[in-house]
């Protein structure tokens with residue numbers, strides 16, 4: 443369990459106070475006064491990670507982080523706009539998502555993929571995200587329900603996603619056979635993701651570790667149509683677990699699927 447303390451940005455107004463209280467209630471961490479100290483100072487003084495509560499967002503600093511992790515749907519916004527122009531998205535294509543489909547995201551992270559999936563499955567579909575790290579789960583869940591994006595389709599897609607804090611394999615054991623069309627796996631593989639700087643803070647806060655036999659076998663049991671994985675093109679995971687790898691030229695990340 444990470445050791446985290448909660449503080450506020452600058453002089454907290456009533457809204458920031460309420461948000462700090464919500465974080466304390468949800469995560470059970472101690473609150474410390476800011477007293478105009480820098481985050482660097484707080485990280486050193488308390489030897490703990492620091493969750494800074496601002497008016498508009500939560501920012502998580504783990505030890506040795508100079509840039510915080512916070513929720514932002516920028517990449518999802520970009521992908522939604524492309525879909526709205528009639529372009530394709532490889533996640534949607536690989537997962538064969540259409541209005542009414544259900545999509546269980548076992549590795550929610552910043553929920554970029556889940557937001558894109560939620561847009562594709564629409565109001566008649568269903569998207570749920572599982573996130574093992576309690577801090578990431580809290581920050582992403584709060585962002586999905588409170589962040590006010592610039593366009594309605596993005597807001598609708600975000601608000602429809604439900605979030606569960608749990609480790610995917612343990613969550614899956616309690617789910618019925620063939621109860622989700624698609625089960626999606628995008629864990630933190632070992633290869634660093636150089637092409638995406640907005641992703642770097644997530645790498646520093648998230649749970650690492652690859653797929654396990656139990657995780658994949660539970661995913662296969664729960665999926666009605668496909669289990670889909672995203673991994674670096676050279677990752678052994680495709681062969682190891684029998685995923686059909688979809689080779690995309692000039693991309694570092696490939697999708698793979700196991701058909702039911």
Ligand SMILES: C[S@@+](CC[C@H](N)C(=O)[O-])C[C@H]1O[C@@H](n2cnc3c(N)ncnc32)[C@H](O)[C@@H]1O
Pocket residue numbers: 548549550551552553554555556572573574575578608609610611628629630631644647648649650651
């Ligand atoms: C590569 S990121 C996922 C990014 C996500 N697809 C997105 O679009 O933002 C992997 C996320 O899965 C989480 N994670 C890793 N192992 C997990 C597990 N066993 N169960 C649930 N979540 C896990 C990590 O904490 C991290 O937030």
